[in-house]
Amino acid sequence: MLKSLSAAVSIAFLVSAGHAGAETKTSVTLASPWEVASYDPAVAGFAIQKLQIIENLVDADVTGTLRPGLATSWNASEDGLIWEFSLREGVLFHDGTSFDANAAVFALSRAWDQPGVLKKAPISDISAHNGKVVITLETPFAALPAFLAHATTIIPAAAAFDDEGMPSALIGTGPFKVSAFTPPQSITLVRNEAYWGEKAKLETATYLAAGRAETRALLAESGDADIVFTLDAAGYSHLEHVDTIETSAVPIPRVVALKVNAGHPFFNDPKARQALSLAIPRDGIARAITRFPEAAANQLFPPALSGWHSAEVEPLRTDLDAAKTLLADLGWVAGDDGILTRDGERFSITLRTFPDRPELPLIATALQDQWRDIGIELEVSVASYSEIPAGHQDGSLHVALYARNYGLTPDPIGSVLQDFGQGGGDWGAMGWENQDVAEALRVIASTSDQDQRQASIATVASVLQQELPVIPVVWYQHTVSIAKDLQGVVIDPLQRSYGLSNMYWAD
Known part of the structure; x- marks a missing residue:
């Protein structure tokens, strides 16, 4: 309780400090769930890049x-x-x-x-x-x-970098430079007057990491944050009726998905992973939890990735009877309490997820209920997102629920190769490799021939739909609230930049 109170007081102080500048109409306060806990591009590069502090070639x-x-x-x-x-x-x-x-x-x-x-x-x-x-x-x-x-x-x-070559400061070439950094919660930025390109219109900006969705919604409604990213369904719905705020939901190349340890004896047959998929109530989750019915994911790559979204694959569906049949084919038999057993082992597994994206624990609970109906006992562990890559590395992961953005490189092959190339990836395949996919990824990455690329992309999409090393649940809508007088805001569907340098206040 004391820790929560301390965090709340800290955020309130930082908001007060940042918002005081906004009254001069030369500053913006931005809030999102994501902490910036490191100077290291390998760890926090996504936040640093979005804030236009350090740039790429x-x-x-x-x-x-x-x-x-x-x-x-x-x-x-x-x-x-x-x-x-x-x-x-x-x-x-x-x-x-x-x-x-x-x-x-x-x-x-x-x-x-x-x-x-x-x-x-x-x-x-x-x-x-x-x-x-x-x-x-x-x-x-x-x-x-x-x-x-x-x-x-x-x-x-x-x-x-320090004398040992370790990152120790945030110093780049971008339109904003850091004037204060309080990891992991806050970064204060000031305009880079020596910027090589067009200078930012704002003089200063403050970034706040607010992990709780309710906190972010309150920051938006009170005006203590001028632009807020990643709202939960309830907060977004409420803010739609606040006169001083505009809301936006942008389809992006991100999907809420289940990472399955295909090397685990329970999941090493594709039929087991197909059974999990058949027992996912995608339509219900899209309607009741994310509240974007059109976002039920019938394949991994969302429509926002037009070159990778396939009209040829058979759409994923929900069918509990078919799921039970597949599990029975694999030798699973229901015990007295309804939980499946095989060779003396109960089908009892743990799902890891994290609260930074507020919909994830709710989706995990929905899966817990539905999978019990097919005989799977699911324990849900809600902890730090770092528990997922840690479980991948040490082999302890059963299944994980997370949101993956396939637009982190402008050509999605970057993320896809990370996830489904040889050895898999922390946010992709685990205990699964496929030679057809490996060769197709090699072709996609190496050729500029568009016909070859599209044929190979089709191969990847088809195999992933059948093998399901990662199981899609819902496609993502990027939800944002924006103060009505804040101009020049462009929501980047690739989520590479918050676009702070283009923002300005209406006179």
Whole structure:
């Protein structure tokens, strides 16, 4: 109780400090669920990139079209093995030092050595040559520029690292620089007057991490936060009727999904995973929990990913009788209490999820009830989201419920390769590999031939629909509340940026 009270007082103080600036109409306070607990791009790059503090060599617009960032252009050799990135001149880091090829190579080399998308790219060397960044590949990889737009490949200044090479500050080239950082709860930003591009219209901005959905809704309604991301259904519905607020729900390439440990004896047959899927009440969850009926996910890739969403796969459905039949085929027999047993083992499993996305615990409870009807005893563990990758790494995970964004790289192959390539991924397949998918992903990543790409994407979509190493539940709507006088707000469906530099207050 004392801890909760302390957190509430802390947020109230930070809101008061941030909102006082908003009265001058030169500042914005933004709230979202996501804590920023690290200086490390490998850990907190997603938040740092969204706040436009540290930038990438390659940028992308809201459609996913690549555009110059700190690199003005890039090209590949004829054999596709050597990429050269020409860099923007006259760019300064927030500490006044110059951005150059050596700074970019240091940051990218570190990103290559850390968990992240560059681990999945066939890179053999990253170097500086004649003022350019040169990346040498083992095999052709057409998706490389899109990978360099990913949040883990942002370019901090040399001064952002300590003597041992560990991240120790947030120093970049972006339109905003950090004036105060209180991890994991708050970042205060000030306009970068030396920015190489168009300067931000706002003078300052404050970012607040508010984990509870009720807190975020209250911040929006009171005006203590000018723009609030990731509202729960109840809060969003309420804020729709507040005169000083506009609400928006944008379909994005994110899906609420179940990660299944396909290496576990209970789930190593696709029939078991298909049975889990058949017992998911997607329509009911979409109507009653997320309150967007059209968002029931009948395949993994949502319509927002037009190049990956397939009209050819057979849609996933709910059918409890079919689920029971599949489990019976696998030798499971109902015990006296209705829970299935096989070879003396009860079908008792744990589902891990986290509260940062408020719909997840509710969906987990719905699954708990429905899966009991087919004989599966499900314990729900609601804890830190870090418990999911930890369970993947140590092999203890049974199933996990989370939301995965397949637009984290402008070309979705970045996230898909992370999740379903060789060895799977923390937020993707576990104990599952498929050679057809591996080869299709190789083709998608390496070729610029659109016909080959689409044929290979179709293969990936079809196999994932049958094998279900990750089971889709509902597609995601990005819910946002915006103060009515706040102009220039663009909701990025790829969630790469909050767009703070374009915001301004109406006169």
